[in-house]
Amino acid sequence: MDPKRLRPFHIVLGLGLGFAAFTIASGIASAITEFKNPAEITRHPWENIPNGWKAAFYTIIPIFLVWASWEFAKRVKNWERGGPDNRRTTLANAKTRLEDLRRGMYMRTLLREPGAGIMHSMIYVGFIILLGVTTTLEIDEQLPDGAKFLHGRIYQVYSAVGDIAGAIFLVGVMWAIVRRYGPRRLRPYRIRIKSRPEHAVILGTFFAIGVTGFGAEVFRIADHGVPDFEKWSVLGYQVATQMRGLEGLDHWHQFWWAGHVVAFVAFLVLLPITMLRHMFTSPLNMYLRDKDRPKGAMKPMPNLMETDLESFGAATVEDFTWKQLLDTDACTMCGRCTSVCPAHATGKPLDPREIVLKTGEVMAATGEPATTPPLGTVPEIKVEANSLFERITGEEVWACTSCKACDEICPVNIEILDKILDMRRYLSLMESDFPTELGQAYRSMENSGNPWGMSQGDRGAWAEKFEGIAVLDGGDPLESEYLYWVGCAGSFDDKNRKVTQAVAKLLQRAGISFSILGPAENCTGDPARRSGNEYIFQMLAMQNIETLNEMGVKKIVTQCPHCFNTLANEYPQLGGHYEVVHHTQFLEALIDDGRLDMTGARLDERVVYHDSCYLGRHNDVYLAPRRVVGSLGGVEVVEAERNGTKGMCCGAGGARMWMEETIGKQVNVERSQELLATGADRIATACPFCYIMIDDGIKAEGADDDVVVGDISMHLLEALENRDAAVEEARQSELLTIRSPAPAAGAVAVAEPQAAADVDTVAEAAPEAATATPPAEAEAGVVEAPALETEAEPEPEPQPEPQPEAVAPEAKPAAPTGPADDFIRIMGTDPALARALPEHGIVTYEDLAALDDAGVQALEVALEIPGRISKWKWPTQAAALIAERDEAD
Numbered sequence: 001m002d003p004k005r006l007r008p009f010h011i012v013l014g015l016g017l018g019f020a021a022f023t024i025a026s027g028i029a030s031a032i033t034e035f036k037n038p039a040e041i042t043r044h045p046w047e048n049i050p051n052g053w054k055a056a057f058y059t060i061i062p063i064f065l066v067w068a069s070w071e072f073a074k075r076v077k078n079w080e081r082g083g084p085d086n087r088r089t090t091l092a093n094a095k096t097r098l099e100d101l102r103r104g105m106y107m108r109t110l111l112r113e114p115g116a117g118i119m120h121s122m123i124y125v126g127f128i129i130l131l132g133v134t135t136t137l138e139i140d141e142q143l144p145d146g147a148k149f150l151h152g153r154i155y156q157v158y159s160a161v162g163d164i165a166g167a168i169f170l171v172g173v174m175w176a177i178v179r180r181y182g183p184r185r186l187r188p189y190r191i192r193i194k195s196r197p198e199h200a201v202i203l204g205t206f207f208a209i210g211v212t213g214f215g216a217e218v219f220r221i222a223d224h225g226v227p228d229f230e231k232w233s234v235l236g237y238q239v240a241t242q243m244r245g246l247e248g249l250d251h252w253h254q255f256w257w258a259g260h261v262v263a264f265v266a267f268l269v270l271l272p273i274t275m276l277r278h279m280f281t282s283p284l285n286m287y288l289r290d291k292d293r294p295k296g297a298m299k300p301m302p303n304l305m306e307t308d309l310e311s312f313g314a315a316t317v318e319d320f321t322w323k324q325l326l327d328t329d330a331c332t333m334c335g336r337c338t339s340v341c342p343a344h345a346t347g348k349p350l351d352p353r354e355i356v357l358k359t360g361e362v363m364a365a366t367g368e369p370a371t372t373p374p375l376g377t378v379p380e381i382k383v384e385a386n387s388l389f390e391r392i393t394g395e396e397v398w399a400c401t402s403c404k405a406c407d408e409i410c411p412v413n414i415e416i417l418d419k420i421l422d423m424r425r426y427l428s429l430m431e432s433d434f435p436t437e438l439g440q441a442y443r444s445m446e447n448s449g450n451p452w453g454m455s456q457g458d459r460g461a462w463a464e465k466f467e468g469i470a471v472l473d474g475g476d477p478l479e480s481e482y483l484y485w486v487g488c489a490g491s492f493d494d495k496n497r498k499v500t501q502a503v504a505k506l507l508q509r510a511g512i513s514f515s516i517l518g519p520a521e522n523c524t525g526d527p528a529r530r531s532g533n534e535y536i537f538q539m540l541a542m543q544n545i546e547t548l549n550e551m552g553v554k555k556i557v558t559q560c561p562h563c564f565n566t567l568a569n570e571y572p573q574l575g576g577h578y579e580v581v582h583h584t585q586f587l588e589a590l591i592d593d594g595r596l597d598m599t600g601a602r603l604d605e606r607v608v609y610h611d612s613c614y615l616g617r618h619n620d621v622y623l624a625p626r627r628v629v630g631s632l633g634g635v636e637v638v639e640a641e642r643n644g645t646k647g648m649c650c651g652a653g654g655a656r657m658w659m660e661e662t663i664g665k666q667v668n669v670e671r672s673q674e675l676l677a678t679g680a681d682r683i684a685t686a687c688p689f690c691y692i693m694i695d696d697g698i699k700a701e702g703a704d705d706d707v708v709v710g711d712i713s714m715h716l717l718e719a720l721e722n723r724d725a726a727v728e729e730a731r732q733s734e735l736l737t738i739r740s741p742a743p744a745a746g747a748v749a750v751a752e753p754q755a756a757a758d759v760d761t762v763a764e765a766a767p768e769a770a771t772a773t774p775p776a777e778a779e780a781g782v783v784e785a786p787a788l789e790t791e792a793e794p795e796p797e798p799q800p801e802p803q804p805e806a807v808a809p810e811a812k813p814a815a816p817t818g819p820a821d822d823f824i825r826i827m828g829t830d831p832a833l834a835r836a837l838p839e840h841g842i843v844t845y846e847d848l849a850a851l852d853d854a855g856v857q858a859l860e861v862a863l864e865i866p867g868r869i870s871k872w873k874w875p876t877q878a879a880a881l882i883a884e885r886d887e888a889d
Helices: 008-033 051-079 094-105 114-142 152-181 197-223 228-232 236-243 249-273 275-287 322-330 336-340 352-365 394-398 405-409 416-430 436-448 487-492 494-509 526-530 534-551 561-574 583-592 623-630 667-676 688-700 712-739 756-772 775-780 831-840 845-849 853-863 868-872 874-888
Strands: 482-485 514-516 555-558 579-582 606-609 636-638 682-685 708-711
Touching: 008 051, 008 114, 051 249, 051 275, 051 322, 051 352, 094 275, 114 152, 114 197, 152 197, 152 228, 197 236, 197 249, 197 275, 228 236, 249 275, 275 322, 322 352, 322 416, 336 352, 336 405, 352 416, 394 416, 405 416, 416 534, 436 526, 436 534, 482 494, 487 494, 487 688, 494 583, 494 688, 494 708, 494 712, 526 534, 526 561, 534 561, 555 561, 555 583, 561 579, 579 583, 583 623, 583 712, 606 623, 623 636, 623 712, 667 688, 682 688, 682 712, 688 708, 708 712, 831 853, 845 874, 853 868, 868 874
Parallel strands: 482 514, 482 555, 555 579, 606 636, 606 682, 682 708
Antiparallel strands: none
């Protein structure tokens, strides 16, 4: 680094010196000019303050401003130890950056937890306004007499604003004191476990600033005889009236004024060396949130087969980027990340907040010069070397499920997961220090192309019973519109093969053109990358990208959020650019545009959806799965206690699927209990890992007989197939009614069966026969329905060919080709339509199968059933019945 170049810590020092110089200049100017506001309704800030005190103020404050800037600059110099990270502000991202900053300044992220958010907002907003009030008074003091503006009504409003802001600030501080040191029931767990002496010092200093400020105001007003115009000081005036006539009011005013200055100096001392620094670093961190890679993507690494790098991952402070080091000083120590971590909640050694703080401790202790840690530590903690693993253990790093809950809830946008994954890269690639079980998964991915170690030849076995699914070889061009990326779980796991088949059936129902790779598909490499083995990830990813690019793949549908995230967000780092959609998003689109008809599809049950971390927090897909479930009639959708951005992980992410869980409670059991607490009859998942983990958790709770766990596609397909079965049952019932008329009056024997060709005659005769049956005999049960089938059914008599009606000039129906067929066998028809078809020239299956699109539309118009023939694909059904008949012959 060029020592002559202007660096960030130089800028911080410059700002501190600038503020100090401005303060000194203000003191000198006021002493020389002695401008004084002649108005009666105003305030003279230095009235009753001895000149020596005034000189001391303008001397001491600049000194502490310079000292504070120097201490802060040391921290900034530490950030510069980190590697590069492109967080430049450009025209393209300026609007986003300003919006992120505004969200932070307006406390929108903190207000997601109303109690803490309102409390913090009261302190922050109150303090900022009070600082503005003081600055405004100083500016007015420096202006010539004719330019002064703090007088009359403006001054009174100014006084009211200051008093109200001071009250808000003090209430917020007292709320914070109770929240941290009050009764146990008022103290959140995440705060109880991390309170330090410096928290008491900070809150005490804030309290002193607020109380001494009001004290100085009260005795100033009282010393002036409590004039009426000071009533606008809504709090100070009321207290001042009680002090009227007290001896030594001028000395009391000086005492409280001096106390206020001392409290402010204490604030300047604490600002750079305690967590108070987050007043500056947190907004800066939020401003820099936007980055040049997707939310779900890990940091890219160079090609490991070609790079000259000798070390990979993060083991020292310098292995992190400067932004990752800034994170450690931006942390507010609020513990929200701790509160949502599934590993921490189930007794694992991981605490995300500790990852940030311990990194900061190593950075502070090894800096040149050294500085204070992000939060005070106990004396026993020593950092002897510049190694992250001086303070962070492997057990902490490997306990992470990579669910990203910590990143998502952080009110100041600290990127905790990146730090954990970078340390995993070091442990895996440089030290081979990973859980034993991962070794088998690594070998399986390297040798078999999947972490299960199954034969690649079995990848497409699930499709053997399906017609119309093309299984492509690696070099074949993709002629379908979509490539269906099945994934390892969908190919090899018995549970998830059902998901694969359900998705395939739904795509076929919607008429989607798709193919699969089968044996040519490898694992995307997500488990390898999330566990730190970048080498295996790159090996698998490059093979897949080469295959996909050779085939000309553009559009991919996945059922696994991990595959979805890797293909969409990480393959572009290696040259693989595709339009990737998760199956829940695709199903939502198919339902919305009518290609997947949900008419009559019902699940009269209570359903809870379990959010997938890699679909939700990694890619912000929350609504699509819920909308798909909500498209079912009769369904009652309920939410788990933790859902959406706060949804709890199933425990399988971050390659935890292939690691044993031996410490604490199992994460999937914890989540399953939460889902069961909703009283749901069904649990819908959208991830193969979630399906496995939640299903196992439900079984562990002994609830598998009462609660159905399955992928959204499985629930959807079941509802559609139930609807189809109900339609078919209704059709068969109608057919039974038509073919089974009651016998003539007095008959008790079984009637002769009717031929299929006599349906119209039977239908017309049925009402008369039913009317002729004596009620007494009917009640006695002597009338029996005729049998539907006999051993020797007579051949139907040839029917005269009716003259076809002109359906439409441009699409005439085909001429009748033979005896009438039984159209009741066509799904979507009814007896009336079956009788009407011959009137329009459709007498046989061949007539129906021969219709083109124009003919179908014309027939729908003629029969006044718009869209029905297309929806039920009558020509296709007719062709199938012809083939069935020919095969029987």
